[in-house]
Amino acid sequence: MHLHTSYEIGGPAQLYALPSSQAEIIRLLLFALEHNVPWMVVGKGSNLLVSDDGILGLVISTDAYAKLTKDENYISAFCGVSLKELCDFAQENGLSGLEFASGIPGSVGGAVFMNAGAYGGEIKDVLYCSKALHPVAESLTSANPVLHIKAEEHDFGYRSSAFQSKGWFHLSSVFKLEYADPDAIKAKMEDLHEQRWSKQPMDCPSGGSTFKRPEGYFAGKLIQDCGLRGYSIGGAQVSEKHCGFIINKGGATAKDVSDLIKHIQDTVLERFGVELHTEIRKVGRW
Ligand SMILES: Cc1cc2nc3c(=O)[nH]c(=O)nc-3n(C[C@H](O)[C@H](O)[C@H](O)COP(=O)(O)OP(=O)(O)OC[C@H]3O[C@@H](n4cnc5c(N)ncnc54)[C@H](O)[C@@H]3O)c2cc1C
Known part of the structure; x- marks a missing residue:
């Protein structure tokens, strides 16, 4: 796992999977549940200290489940998209609100899970809704396994969210942003980048x-x-x-x-x- 964490620390995972579709994620979770295999999801590994003895069971990486789309001033991002890609995409499309997050080195899934924040902004300020899976067999095998979570149902707090308390698997989120001048957005992102690199x-x-x-x-x-x-x-x-x-x-x-x-x-x-x-x-x- 030292290859998959920003600490560059951590022993091996027994099993490591890189699903690229919702169907593959569901199959992996069902496999783990059926065979009693402990599992965990990892985004960019930028908030994790993985033990030297590694991880027992299955690690599901979200790296290959990454897609970005835009509809007017709403951007939808799959959990494996990096915050940097999301913020650059917003900037290129003249959409403001995510500048605070551009230097946070995580994935969208990890950022929603943690309610990541910096420089006075937090994910909760721009999040419109999310899709998730409830990792229990009855839910995963039902006709509609995807939960639709409204902004207020995320239960966001300081570095906390309902994803921690409910154990949901985050699939994607939609962010509601404001139209603004792309150059002004870029200037703000560069300013925050400089502040971060000068202090951290x-x-x-x-x-x-x-x-x-x-x-x-x-x-x-x-x-x-x-x-x-x-x-x-x-x-x-x-x-x-x-x-x-x-x-x-x-x-x-x-x-x-x-x-x-x-x-x-x-x-x-x-x-x-x-x-x-x-x-x-x-x-x-x-
Ligand atoms: C140099 C540096 C600077 C940082 N600065 C900031 C900062 O300014 N502000 C800030 O808030 N954080 C900061 N962080 C911490 C980190 O970047 C954030 O917490 C980030 O949101 C973690 O995302 P990740 O994808 O790396 O998550 P990971 O570290 O991979 O996982 C973190 C947790 O989220 C869970 N998780 C990940 N994806 C999913 C998913 N799809 N569904 C369910 N659970 C999931 C994991 O199981 C784990 O419990 C910084 C880290 C570094 C290394």
């Missing part, structure tokens, strides 16, 4: 912000104030550029990252009494 360690493998923002604080500032800038365990290091990021400075194992996370959590709790909760998701056999 974008040139090192990482999983983005390690921790969610604790109420009333910034995780990066708390970590910095504990004197942990540049602190490392094995190949995992608190980024010198932005303490909210843990980077893989070369050869880091999942255990290195996990141990560093624990060390940071313990230090920040002891020093400031603040609990840090991870934004990155630990998956696989720990």
